Amino acid sequence: MPRIAYAFPDEVLEHVFSFIHSDQDRNAISLVCKSWYEIERWCRRSIFVGNCYAVSPVMVVKRFPKLRSISLKGKPHFADFNLVPEDWGGYACPWIEAMASAYPWLEEIRLKRMVLTDESLELISKSFKNFQVLVLSSCEGFSTDGLAAIAANCRNLRELDLRESEVEDLSGHWLSQFPDSFTSLVSLNISCLGSEVSTCALERLLAGCPNLQSLRLNRAVPLEKLVNLLGRSPNLVELGTGAYTSEMQPDVFSDLSRAFVGCKQLKSLSGFWDAMPYYLPAVYPISSRLTSLNLSYATTESPYLVKLVSECRNLQRLWVMDYIEDSGLEALAVSCKDLRELRVFPSDPFGLEPNVALTERGLVSVSEGCPELQSVLYFCRQMSNAALVTIARNRPNMTRFRLCIIEPRKPDYLTLQPLDAGFGAIVEHCKNLRRLSLSGLLTDRVFEYIGSYGKKLEMLSVAFAGDSDLGLHYVLSGCDNLRKLEVRDCPFGDKALLANAAKLETMRSLWMSSCNVSFGACKLLGQKMPRLNVEVIIDERGPPDSMPESCLVEKLYIYRTVAGPRMDMPGFVWRMEGDSALRVS
């Protein structure tokens, strides 16, 4: 019987592979046989590295010589909430340097939670002749000088997206570095920048780029200027306004409204900092076109928010502050039957008393009224098992469910029981649930449910929950598809971790902080599992050698890797490797 692999010339196989784009499929192809591995690696164009320390730049460059697009993620997710100290790592520089020499034809770089310097930005701008897409999501370490280099040198730039990055704002003049001949921009997101950008430079840029589809401005762009900018970019599909506030002037209002109408493709709005009720109705004429609305910075009172949201009957995504209240969410449930994603953010997260009338009822209403609802992020101050069970029964199609009850360990406010049954219902009914965040009073029982039912669960976030190691054991032994687990302030410890050591190699990463894991267990784990990096973050200067085995670890980050210990650990991070903790740097 002829071996199929030799029946086709490489070119044919390569052509067939060119229709396969998903990373998982590509990875599967590469495992079929050696020749497929070889063919596939030469024609892979795009790669996603979920943990920049799982593999080294040298290894990537060696295996995939012809990449055009790379995505990298650095710091653990909990870095977003100040739990990861500064200078922990996630440096993009070694990657940029490796790619600069290996991939002269690289087109796209997407980084998330990484540290990037101006030097690296300059290197990017000078090394890749056809560079097109730069997305920096929650990154830091660079300034507007680096952006100036990108603007000046990347002649074919299509996308520059700085979403939520921390940029050292030296001046707004970097935008003027785009040459007059520059025409290729399709997407620009500068919403995270603090200082003013030159409006002249913006106007000139927009005038020169007729294909601009997505423009997200920063807060410093005043409402009056927005009108001019909209006039110059009639093909916009997505717009992020600047501060949505001004003196109440009827002509500004009507100009604004006309400008919105003039952008006939406009489907998505965001920005709305400090939104004034007076100007919200300017959106009404286009409200039926809108599929995405981000009002999460609009500190506007409920009635105005409700009116606006009720007008947008084709809304698929709504991000809003809890000023919308239960009544607003009820109206949403009536008006927006196509809603797929809802995020409700807290206006006063650190206040001890509720400042708005937003409870579990709002979420229940939306779950009843919106049949397409799949993705929820909801901050509130009270919840009940009954509500969660109702939500679960209403929406078995839920794929992402993140609930944050603001006070840690708060029980069901009706019965004073733990919320185990409620979250249990969520995992039981929502069979395609991929992401779950827990809160409120929870015992080991909820983890038993999660382990039993959460078979498709990929990411789980846990805080102030559980009674014992059993909780962790249920999750690690039951959730077959778990990739990321992040835990804080839970009484999970050594037994469950060590008993499920092998599971950790099937996951991307595990974060545990303020739990009951001892140094001894970490050392043992590090010793037994050489393909994991078991990193402890400590408060003291000395090596963990001198610490008693029974001492508890404050912060622990474990991830699988084929690259061995990382070379850039700061003084407060130690890799555990058995009897003596080693630092290699």
Added chain:
Amino acid sequence: MSPESTGTARSAMSDVTELNLKETELTLGLPGTNNITTSSKRAFSETTVFTPTSSSTSNPAPKAQAVGWPPVRASRKNAMRGCKYVKVAVDGAPYLRKVDLEKYESYDQLLTGLEAMFGSLTIRNHLGNGAEYMPTYEDKDGDWMLVGDVPWKMFVESCKRIRLLKSEASGLEIRRTELKLKEKTCGN
């Protein structure tokens, strides 16, 4: 929830509790002993000066003061009712923290807040400790200044980062007294 699942849970539970770690490859503690220590002592809390606030896992919930809780990103916090996060470095501490200046209304509140944030780090002169810290900050022009010279609002506006310098010579206690006097006389 069906009662059946409780049954399976019970057996899973007994599996784990019966998991005799000596029989598996992974063991904890010295070979030949069955001694699994369960101390919950955190490292070096009595001996070092610097100990960040550590939340106990067995005590009742800290009311909204746990670091990073509720999980709202800094960029979102900064966009809401006037937030201004600056980095705080402390001499002798291995890593930095961030503090929101808008949460305080005076220098005294800020210094108290910093003391609370850094746990047993004492900014004032404490018996048996001997370490005192001088608060300094970097302003918009990049100069390092002593905290407390300018009116509070001006400080919040111009402060880019804070550094607590270890100072044997002059106690922060003196600084605080000066600040209190200044605030009283200027009616801040």
